[in-house]
Amino acid sequence: MFQIRxxxxxxxxxxxxxxxxxxxxxxxxxxxxAFPSFGSERMGAPVTAFCRISNAKIRSHEPVSHPNVVIIxxxxxxxxxxxxxxxxxxxxxxxxSTRTLEALQVEEFCSTLPEGHCRVxxxxxxxxxxxxxxxxxxxxxxxxxxxxxxxxKLSVEKAxxxxxxxHLGNLNAKIVAKVYEQNIG
Amino acid sequence: xxxQPIKFYQTGTFTIGNRLLDKSEQTLQSQVExxxxxxxxxxxxxxxxxxxxxxxxxxxxxxxxxxxxxxxNATGCLEVFSSPYPESAWQIPWMHSLFGNAPAVASxxxxxxxAKGEKGVKVIAQGGDGATVDIGFGCLSGMFERxxxxxxxxYDNEAYMNTGVQRSGATPPKxxxxxxxxxxxxxxxxxxxxxxxxxxxxxxxxxxxxxASVADLHDLEAKVAKAMGLHGARYIHIHVPCPLGWKSDPxxxxxxxxxxxxxxxxxxxxxxxGEVTDCTPIRRQVPVERYLxxxxxxxxxxxxxxxxxxxxxxxxxxxxxxxxxxxVRKGVTNGT
Amino acid sequence: MKQQIEGSQAVATVVAFCRPEVMAxxxxxxxxxxxETLSQKVKAGEVGTCQFLNVESEFAALSVxxxxxxxxxxxxxxxxxxxxxxxxxxxxxxxxxxxxxVMTIANRAVGAPINIWNDHSDSxxxxxxxxxxxxxxxxxxxVDLHIQAFRLAEELSCPVMVCxxxxxxxxxxxxxxxxxxxxxxxxxxxxxxxxxxxxLNPISIGAMVGPDAFMEVRYLAHDKHIRALxxxxxxxxxxxxxxxxxxxxxxxxxxxEGAETxxxxxxxxxxxxxxxxxxxxxxxxSVGSIKISSYRPFPTHAFHEVVKDAKRILVIEKDLAVGKGxxxxxxVRMAVQNLPLVVMTVIxxxxxxxxxxxxxxxxxxxxxxxxxxxxxxxxxxxxxVNDEFVRQQKKRRSGLIPKNIPGDVGPFxxxxxx
Numbered sequence: 001m002f003q004i005r006x007x008x009x010x011x012x013x014x015x016x017x018x019x020x021x022x023x024x025x026x027x028x029x030x031x032x033x034a035f036p037s038f039g040s041e042r043m044g045a046p047v048t049a050f051c052r053i054s055n056a057k058i059r060s061h062e063p064v065s066h067p068n069v070v071i072i073x074x075x076x077x078x079x080x081x082x083x084x085x086x087x088x089x090x091x092x093x094x095x096x097s098t099r100t101l102e103a104l105q106v107e108e109f110c111s112t113l114p115e116g117h118c119r120v121x122x123x124x125x126x127x128x129x130x131x132x133x134x135x136x137x138x139x140x141x142x143x144x145x146x147x148x149x150x151x152x153k154l155s156v157e158k159a160x161x162x163x164x165x166x167h168l169g170n171l172n173a174k175i176v177a178k179v180y181e182q183n184i185g
Numbered sequence: 186x187x188x189q190p191i192k193f194y195q196t197g198t199f200t201i202g203n204r205l206l207d208k209s210e211q212t213l214q215s216q217v218e219x220x221x222x223x224x225x226x227x228x229x230x231x232x233x234x235x236x237x238x239x240x241x242x243x244x245x246x247x248x249x250x251x252x253x254x255x256x257x258n259a260t261g262c263l264e265v266f267s268s269p270y271p272e273s274a275w276q277i278p279w280m281h282s283l284f285g286n287a288p289a290v291a292s293x294x295x296x297x298x299x300a301k302g303e304k305g306v307k308v309i310a311q312g313g314d315g316a317t318v319d320i321g322f323g324c325l326s327g328m329f330e331r332x333x334x335x336x337x338x339x340y341d342n343e344a345y346m347n348t349g350v351q352r353s354g355a356t357p358p359k360x361x362x363x364x365x366x367x368x369x370x371x372x373x374x375x376x377x378x379x380x381x382x383x384x385x386x387x388x389x390x391x392x393x394x395x396x397a398s399v400a401d402l403h404d405l406e407a408k409v410a411k412a413m414g415l416h417g418a419r420y421i422h423i424h425v426p427c428p429l430g431w432k433s434d435p436x437x438x439x440x441x442x443x444x445x446x447x448x449x450x451x452x453x454x455x456x457x458x459g460e461v462t463d464c465t466p467i468r469r470q471v472p473v474e475r476y477l478x479x480x481x482x483x484x485x486x487x488x489x490x491x492x493x494x495x496x497x498x499x500x501x502x503x504x505x506x507x508x509x510x511x512x513v514r515k516g517v518t519n520g521t
Numbered sequence: 522m523k524q525q526i527e528g529s530q531a532v533a534t535v536v537a538f539c540r541p542e543v544m545a546x547x548x549x550x551x552x553x554x555x556x557e558t559l560s561q562k563v564k565a566g567e568v569g570t571c572q573f574l575n576v577e578s579e580f581a582a583l584s585v586x587x588x589x590x591x592x593x594x595x596x597x598x599x600x601x602x603x604x605x606x607x608x609x610x611x612x613x614x615x616x617x618x619x620x621x622x623v624m625t626i627a628n629r630a631v632g633a634p635i636n637i638w639n640d641h642s643d644s645x646x647x648x649x650x651x652x653x654x655x656x657x658x659x660x661x662x663x664v665d666l667h668i669q670a671f672r673l674a675e676e677l678s679c680p681v682m683v684c685x686x687x688x689x690x691x692x693x694x695x696x697x698x699x700x701x702x703x704x705x706x707x708x709x710x711x712x713x714x715x716x717x718x719x720x721l722n723p724i725s726i727g728a729m730v731g732p733d734a735f736m737e738v739r740y741l742a743h744d745k746h747i748r749a750l751x752x753x754x755x756x757x758x759x760x761x762x763x764x765x766x767x768x769x770x771x772x773x774x775x776x777x778e779g780a781e782t783x784x785x786x787x788x789x790x791x792x793x794x795x796x797x798x799x800x801x802x803x804x805x806x807s808v809g810s811i812k813i814s815s816y817r818p819f820p821t822h823a824f825h826e827v828v829k830d831a832k833r834i835l836v837i838e839k840d841l842a843v844g845k846g847x848x849x850x851x852x853v854r855m856a857v858q859n860l861p862l863v864v865m866t867v868i869x870x871x872x873x874x875x876x877x878x879x880x881x882x883x884x885x886x887x888x889x890x891x892x893x894x895x896x897x898x899x900x901x902x903x904x905x906v907n908d909e910f911v912r913q914q915k916k917r918r919s920g921l922i923p924k925n926i927p928g929d930v931g932p933f934x935x936x937x938x939x
Contacts, residue, residue: 015692019527022694026525034694059659059792061689062877253720257588268728278718280591281727282614286584289576293543293588293596294718296572300542300594306720324584327577 002053002150003064006140007083008073011043017071017137018049020159024141025053027155033058046081053150071144072096073123073136075104084109094143094184096123096136119147119184123175130174138164138172142179153180212402213245220247220276222254227274228266232435234425234442235263235340238399239311242338242423245406247277249413250307257291259312259321260284262347262427263340285320287312288328291335299334307413308334314341314355317422318380322354325382329389332417336409339382339420342427350430354380357450358502359495360482362430367485376498386420387456393419394456399426400443404453404465411455424451432481444476449503452510464510473500523698528660528690529554531697532625535664537562538705539623539671541597543589545574545582549604550637551687552627556599579604583611583622590620591726593717595671599625601687605643606631609650616651617742618727621674621681621712623667624652628788628839629687630872634923638873639687640839641787644816645848651742653681653749654817655769656787660685660695665760665768666814668700671709673756677749678715684816686789688873700764708763746818753815771820773812774827776802780809781832782889785853787813790837790869790876797881808885813849821856828856833863835888837881837899839870846896866896874900905929 004021008014015036022032030053037048050064066086075097077083084093091113093106097120101107110118123139138160145151157176161169213219222243229236247254258264258281267274268281282290291310298306310328317325317339328335344362345351351364358376361367365374386394392415397405405423412419426442428435445451448471454464474496477483486495507513524531533555544563546556563573572589576582579600586596600608605626615622626644630636644654655670657663663685670681685691700708716726730738750771757770767773775795777783784794791812801808811827813820828834834857836850845851847866854864865888870876880900887893908929912919919925 019694023525026523026696031696032525032694035689036692058695060796060878061659061686061693061789062793063875065875065877255592255718255720265729268725270725270728270730270734273725273728275725276723278720278723279725280588280718281725282584282587282618283610286580286587286611289545289581289584290588290591292574292576292581293545293585293590293594294592295588296543296545296574296585297589297592297594297596300570300572300589301592302570323577324581327581330577331574333574 001058002069002148003067004051004053004069004071004144005064005067006049006051006071006073007077007081008047009043009077010045010047012047012073013135013137014047014049014073016163017073017140018051020137020141020156020163021051021053021144021151023159023162024145024151024155025051027158028152030055031058037063046077067091069094069144069148071140073140075099078104078106090114091117092144092148093118094140094147095120096140098122098125119143121179121182121184123179126175126178130171130178139175139179142176143182143184146180146182147184212241213248213406214241214402218248219244220252222247222275222277223267224274224276226272229262230429230435232426232428232438233262233266234399234427234438235313235342236266237438238340238405238423238425239263241399241402241405242311242409242421243277243309245409246307246309246336246413249410251305253306254278255294255306255308256280257282257287257294257308257310259287259310259316260347261313261316262342263311263313265347284316286324287316287321288335288337289324291337292328292331292333295334307336309336309338311338311340313346314339314343315345315353317341318354318382322382326385326389329386329391329418329420332391334416334418336412336419336421338409339422340425341422342425342430344427344430346427346430355382358499359486361432361485362482372485372489373483383420383422383456387459387461389418390459391418391420392416392458395420396422396424396451396453398424398442398446398451398453400424400439400446401453401465408455430482432484433479437479441476441479444471444479447471448473448476449507449512450476450499452506452512454510461510464512466514467507467512470507470513473503522701523696525694526660526697526699527554527692527694528663528685529692530558531660531664531699532667532685533558533562534699535667535705536597536625537568538700538702539597539668539709540569540595541571542569542594543572543574543586543596544598545576545585545589546598547576547579547582547600547604549579549601551629551691552599552601552604552625554691555625555627579608580611583608583615583624586622587611587615587618587620590615590622590714591618591716591718593712593714595675595712596620596622597624598622599627601627602629602631602637602643605647609647612647612650612652615680619678619716619742619745621671621678621714623670623674624680624682625667626682626684627687627691628684636872637687639689640871640873641684642840642871644682644684645840647682648817648848651679651746652817653677653679653746653753653815655681655683655753655815656813657683657685657690658789658791658812660690660693660697661766662768663690664697664699665764665766668705668708669756669760669769673749673752675712676756677745677752679745679749684788689789698766704764708760749818750815750820750823753818769814771815771823772827773814775810775812777809777811777827777831779807779830781807782809782835782885783828783831783833784808784810784835784837784881784885785813785849786810786837787816787849788839790839793876793878794837794881797878797885800878800882801885806885806889816849819852819856821852824853824856825860828862829860831862833865833888835865835867835885837867837869837876841868841871850896863892865893867893867899868896869899902930
């Protein structure tokens with residue numbers, strides 16, 4: 001069982017990211033469950049969403065308290081939210097930022113994880129280049145897929161195309177390609 | 186005016202003599218073709234204005250809809266006196282659900298008919314003033330706002346009579362009820378509050394709003410027939426004296442109703458899409474005392490040391506109505 | 522077809538396949554995604570001539586359906602929490618009139634204090650209103666129960682609530698095998714009302730009944746529910762036959778054969794309970810569980826049969842009868858009143874409090890070893906509660922409890938994992 005926790009802010013597509021994870025896993029022939037950290041709908045408020053991916057049927061409906069992967073859509077949350085809570089010792093961290101792990105002051109924590117499990121990708125910048133808007137969910141899903149190798153690129157692309165059909169999907173496909181060029185994984 | 190006024194006055198009473206009119210001008214109720222939708226044998230009190238109003242209104246609606254009518258009824262006197270099971274005075278498909286939801290239930294009936302492509306069947310909702318202006322007001326406003334294809338008829342007897350005469354949002358100023366007793370320094374219902382639902386209905390911009398009275402049954406029938414010819418949300422507010430709650434003589438129900446109209450306290454008008462289109466002029470204006478003095482619920486007004494002031498306050502309401510709707514026209518005589 | 526889909530979307534899809542004729546909806550979290558999707562489907566012309574009414578309140582929503590159903594139309598709405606309580610009078614009315622309306626409850630706590638998260642307080646408040654109440658464990662079951670609900674409601678002429686946990690199911694993307702329109706059409710016959718407003722055959726619906734007959738009318742309503750037990754099983758079996766999977770029914774047993782301890786629960790927590798049972802059984806504990814699918818009518822006899830050889834029952838329930846304790850556990854006690862076993866109540870998950878597998882494992886072990894106080898409040902923060910007792914003893918105006926407790930629990934912080 002792979003458990004993902006995504007931290008972002010209302011309006012950034014946190015829930016959509018979790019959905020994309022689960023749909024991509026579904027296309028990979030796996031069982032998946034995605035759900036948000038339910039709350040009132042306000043722009044800018046800290047939001048969490050979760051995804052479980054498994055080879056077996058998923059019965060549990062408890063929240064993810066011990067994730068294998070933490071994805072941070074908005075690095076300002078590092079100051080306010082205990083984003084690494086419960087992360088497994090072999091876990092992964094993926095942060096959307098143009099800054100380095102040192103500059104984000106998470107280097108110390110990341111050193112407790114295996115080499116190469118903590119990555120920063122400037123997904124907002126990549127999204128701005130291709131979409132003209134800082135929608136980061138597709139880029140981060142691609143980043144996760146490459147970092148962990150637990151989802152196929154094909155399924156990620158298929159999930160994105162299903163969620164954003166047509167032109168928007170093509171633009172997002174470019175984001176995915178760009179993220180895959182990054183030195184991660 | 187919904188119908189052509191007939192220039193024939195019986196001496197003293199102004200009652201329009203059906204028998205003296207051409208058949209086409211007689212009320213439906215006086216004709217053998219009437220459907221008796223609210224049949225005889227019901228349990229309404231002697232002199233009940235609501236039973237009379239409902240009988241005229243529903244039969245008129247039946248004729249206008251080719252007898253293809255469904256009625257939804259709020260809880261209240263009309264619902265109670267026309268039942269209980271196993272008996273029912275209703276000769277039409279009729280449904281009672283709750284006190285506060287008749288407009289919504291009727292919306293549902295209309296929606297079901299629309300879904301089934303059934304265009305011939307018309308929907309009426311009806312209730313007393315409590316069901317309409319108070320507890321069912323939210324549903325009524327929703328039904329208006331959505332312009333659902335329903336004619337809503339309010340039978341206004343100005344208090345909760347079914348529960349034993351308590352104040353409603355339609356109870357007039359100074360009136361005694363069991364919850365606005367004639368005691369203290371300001372006996373009866375306070376002045377300056379309450380709701381005018383016909384005007385609120387107009388504010389929704391619905392196709393048709395009208396007031397009617399059992400004092401003018403030709404007019405009442407004509408307005409129902411007119412409303413039934415239109416689509417969308419329609420509202421008719423009928424003034425129906427209640428001898429029990431008004432402490433008036435059951436034999437004088439029509440006279441009391443007529444004096445409400447002739448004093449200007451209950452203006453008769455029609456409005457389409459939020460604009461007043463017509464009103465019934467007062468034939469012989471009477472001061473409000475003539476109306477009030479026939480009702481025990483206003484008895485304290487006359488006994489009050491400040492009676493003149495109290496009556497003046499009520500007269501001011503009538504005067505406002507007369508001015509607003511232009512009820513008194515040239516050549517009208519002032520009655521005494 | 523199998524899809525990875527949000528619970529609300531899946532339910533809306535299948536409700537549309539059930540060909541409702543009138544829907545009246547008022548938005549309330551977490552029901553909104555269901556009615557948004559349905560309004561879109563109706564507007565796009567995907568639901569035939571169905572009428573979708575945006576109404577001014579939940580009371581109006583159900584009232585509209587009362588009228589529509591009495592006119593012979595298939596009628597549907599969804600609500601939750603305050604919305605369900607706001608329509609309470611109409612809920613009883615539809616039950617009393619025997620109108621086969623189907624309503625989704627996206628289960629949510631009832632305020633005050635206002636709380637939008639999941640528990641079962643809302644459905645429990647309406648448990649005696651004369652509606653059948655079916656509870657879904659996951660989104661597949663939520664989908665399947667809606668198809669069954671229309672068939673059941675219309676066969677019995679009795680309204681049905683399909684209860685699914687708010688957010689936990691409504692907002693979760695899970696694998697769901699969605700039926701096709703043709704499959705639903707094969708399973709769900711057209712609505713033939715037993716009572717209808719018809720100008721050609723006028724009847725009076727909903728008139729008064731006096732003391733001489735009211736008792737008998739109510740008895741027959743009770744009898745209808747008792748008979749519904751058989752219909753619920755039959756409807757579920759017919760579903761199994763056609764769709765090839767079990768969903769609904771009266772209850773579902775998990776490792777109850779020979780089990781000393783049996784956990785009883787409603788709704789989505791049953792999945793977590795099954796995982797906990799697997800863990801406990803690996804550790805050598807004789808534990809099983811019963812998922813109650815039909816809470817009203819309560820399957821007293823079927824329940825009795827499953828638990829008759831057990832030693833103890835742990836009812837984990839997401840509700841609270843203030844001043845008494847458990848609600849479901851009362852039904853359970855009635856079902857086992859002549860059996861030599863202990864029934865324990867565990868109040869859990871109120872207002873969206875997570876029910877982790879670890880807590881279930883712990884409480885089952887405690888219950889087996891020493892028993893539990895009655896009722897037991899799972900994962901209650903006793904420090905915060907005791908601090909409040911101290912404050913109240915110190916002075917009369919000791920502050921508002923709903924303000925004090927979150928203060929005790931800690932400064933506001935995103936509670937990760939809750």
